Amino acid sequence: MLIYNTMTKKKEEFVPSEKGKVKMYACGPTVYNFIHIGNARPVCVFDTLRRYFEYIGYDVTFVQNFTDIDDKIIAKANEEGVGYEVIAERYTREYQKDADGLGVRKATIHPKATETMDTIIEIIGTLVDKGHAYESGGDVYFRSRSFKDYGKLSHRTIDELDAGNRVDVTESKEDFSDFALWKNAKPGEPYWESPWGRGRPGWHIECSAMVKKYLGDTIDIHGGGQDLVFPHHENEIAQSECCTGTKYARFWMHNGYINIDNQKMSKSLGNFFTVRDVAEKYGYEPIKFLLLSAHYRSPINYSLDALEQCKSALERLYNCRDNLDFALKNAVCDSNGSEKVGSDFSLRLKSRKQQFIDAMDDDFNTADGIAALFELVRDCNTRFQAQPDKAECEAAIKLFDELCGVLGLLYARKSGDLEDDVKALIDERQKARNNRDFARADAIRDELKARGIALEDTPQGIKAVRL
Numbered sequence: 001m002l003i004y005n006t007m008t009k010k011k012e013e014f015v016p017s018e019k020g021k022v023k024m025y026a027c028g029p030t031v032y033n034f035i036h037i038g039n040a041r042p043v044c045v046f047d048t049l050r051r052y053f054e055y056i057g058y059d060v061t062f063v064q065n066f067t068d069i070d071d072k073i074i075a076k077a078n079e080e081g082v083g084y085e086v087i088a089e090r091y092t093r094e095y096q097k098d099a100d101g102l103g104v105r106k107a108t109i110h111p112k113a114t115e116t117m118d119t120i121i122e123i124i125g126t127l128v129d130k131g132h133a134y135e136s137g138g139d140v141y142f143r144s145r146s147f148k149d150y151g152k153l154s155h156r157t158i159d160e161l162d163a164g165n166r167v168d169v170t171e172s173k174e175d176f177s178d179f180a181l182w183k184n185a186k187p188g189e190p191y192w193e194s195p196w197g198r199g200r201p202g203w204h205i206e207c208s209a210m211v212k213k214y215l216g217d218t219i220d221i222h223g224g225g226q227d228l229v230f231p232h233h234e235n236e237i238a239q240s241e242c243c244t245g246t247k248y249a250r251f252w253m254h255n256g257y258i259n260i261d262n263q264k265m266s267k268s269l270g271n272f273f274t275v276r277d278v279a280e281k282y283g284y285e286p287i288k289f290l291l292l293s294a295h296y297r298s299p300i301n302y303s304l305d306a307l308e309q310c311k312s313a314l315e316r317l318y319n320c321r322d323n324l325d326f327a328l329k330n331a332v333c334d335s336n337g338s339e340k341v342g343s344d345f346s347l348r349l350k351s352r353k354q355q356f357i358d359a360m361d362d363d364f365n366t367a368d369g370i371a372a373l374f375e376l377v378r379d380c381n382t383r384f385q386a387q388p389d390k391a392e393c394e395a396a397i398k399l400f401d402e403l404c405g406v407l408g409l410l411y412a413r414k415s416g417d418l419e420d421d422v423k424a425l426i427d428e429r430q431k432a433r434n435n436r437d438f439a440r441a442d443a444i445r446d447e448l449k450a451r452g453i454a455l456e457d458t459p460q461g462i463k464a465v466r467l
Contacts, residue, residue: 001056001361003221004297006229006252007153011363014251016220022053023215025249027207027224027232028110030067030089032076035098036272037287037302038258038265042070044291045255045366046223047104048408051359053362055406064107065210066092068114074189079378080297084190088114098275101284105410111210113201120201121194123243124181132242134170138184139198149239153252154230161230179235185212195303198341204235210226211240211248219425226256227264253364256299265302272301285412286310292366292407313374317410320377323384324397324465331390345383347394348401352376366407373403426462429455 002011016022026046029035035043044066045151048188051061067073077084099106111185114119124140128131132146144150150158180202185191191198211219219238224233233252240248258265266274280289289310294300352372359368380396404410429444445455448464456463 002363003251003253004363006254009155011060012251014220016058017218017250020057020059022058022221023158023217023219024050024060024221024223025063025065025211025215026107026222027228028066028096029091030070030072031088031095032070032072033091034094034274034276036265037278037291038272040098040102040275040287041258041291041296041300042223042225042255043099044102044288044408046253047294048292048366048406049221049223049253049364051105051224051406051408052364055402056169056357060108061215062107063111063210063214064108065207066095066110066112067203067206068092068112069190070203073449078188081452085114088112094276096431098279098284101279102275103285103408104288105408109214111214113206113210116206116209116213117201119213120205121182123205123239124197124201124214126243127181127239130242132239133181134174135196136174138199139172139180140174140178140182140196142181142235142239142242143174144179145175147242149179149241150238150325151234151236153234156230161234172330179204179231181239181444183215199234207232207238207403208236208240208243211236212244217244217246217390218250219249219388220252223253226254226379227266238434253296255296257295259301259452261297262301278307281410282307282311285314285409289314289370289409293370295363295365295367297363313411316374316377317404320380321397321400321404321410321413323463324380324393324400327384327388328390328393328397331388331393333390343392345379346395348379348383349376349395352379353399353403356406360406369407371405373400373407376400376403422448422451422464426455426464430462 001014003014004011024046026042028043029039046062046064050060053060067087069084073084073087077087080087092451124133127142128135128140131143133140144158151161154161161177182194182205183194183199183202184196185198185200189200189201211222222233222429224235237248248259260271263271275284275287287310288306290300290306293310293313300306352375355375356369356372359365359372362368376396376399380400383392383396425444425448429441432438432440432444448455453464
């Protein structure tokens with residue numbers, strides 16, 4: 001498998017440091033509000049990457065954090081007159097509702113910054129002892145120039161990087177490029193005890209601590225949005241590698257932006273749409289399909305037209321899966337009761353599976369992976385117009401479910417079993433048609449449609465489709 005490494009700016013063959021196991025970390029949300037569509041992209045991307053690794057046989061330990069102490073959380077708490085933990089817990093729950101709605105699996109571990117305070121303080125202490133950090137007025141800063149490779153992820157020099165970052169200059173810093181590891185507590189703010197006095201951690205140190213605590217000094221993959229390359233991930237690398245003396249992450253993966261009118265979507269610009277609001281109108285799954293429909297490093301232009309197209313694409317997938325169930329119920333076994341090895345359709349299934357794997361192995365190209373899935377849909381629709389073979393139906397269903405499972409799609413599919421009263425109505429309609437009582441037959445069809453069930457007459461019999 002080839003993965004584009006932001007560190008080297010090229011595709012590299014991915015081989016985990018430990019055979020058969022993958023250690024990956026993706027930056028999670030700062031829980032002070034509902035997540036927007038842009039926030040949801042890395043959530044869906046790295047969940048799907050994890051699924052694919054597992055599909056090809058890796059044992060994956062996936063860590064995704066919650067930043068539950070932060071300036072924005074404190075500001076929101078002060079605005080509402082509640083404790084910071086009230087805000088953090090509320091929006092952690094709301095995030096989980098949206099993640100569940102998007103069909104995203106829970107990470108192996110979801111650590112919180114406030115639960116990792118001992119490790120945070122330990123790392124800061126090590127950096128101070130090694131001369132990479134210093135205390136100033138109760139704050140602790142990292143000496144960016146003490147790390148000779150600072151800027152290696154964003155491929156710029158320290159002066160180029162900080163030219164636009166001087167708003168953070170304070171008299172307590174030795175150099176404008178230094179960044180906070182520990183912040184002295186202000187009146188009324190939450191705090192923790194430390195060797196440097198009461199305070200709380202800076203943002204960057206939190207992720208370094210959670211990676212070290214739950215995955216070790218070096219991990220295989222670190223992921224996040226493109227906007228995190230600098231300063232967040234650059235600072236993570238500097239403080240972690242100065243602390244441990246070893247490489248922090250072997251591969252860096254960053255997803256592209258969501259754009260509105262060709263401008264990055266963000267809360268700060270006010271041009272964002274929350275996942276919750278969009279899902280109330282369109283459902284969650286079209287959002288997820290949209291986020292996987294382009295290569296993860298490419299930008300996505302969000303629009304209502306794009307969501308409508310995603311809804312239509314999903315309907316094709318759902319219809320195909322229902323058609324496969326119907327075909328299986330009406331299928332016959334061939335003479336030996338098994339799939340005809342070497343048949344044209346059997347070879348097509350193998351070809352589609354390989355097409356999907358080739359796409360995903362080429363820098364996790366979900367767009368081409370989805371294209372392979374729709375080629376499979378076309379193959380199935382063509383093959384099962386005629387009398388279906390049972391073994392071929394079963395093989396098609398198995399592959400279809402595999403590929404949808406890797407992509408995390410069709411998770412909202414309802415059971416194909418119909419209620420007894422619905423079956424009775426379908427039987428009654430057929431009898432009415434046989435008796436040429438078309439008025440009663442049409443009335444039953446309308447009644448079933450009102451209940452969300454459409455009837456299709458096929459050469460194999462009547463097919464009921466849930467709307």
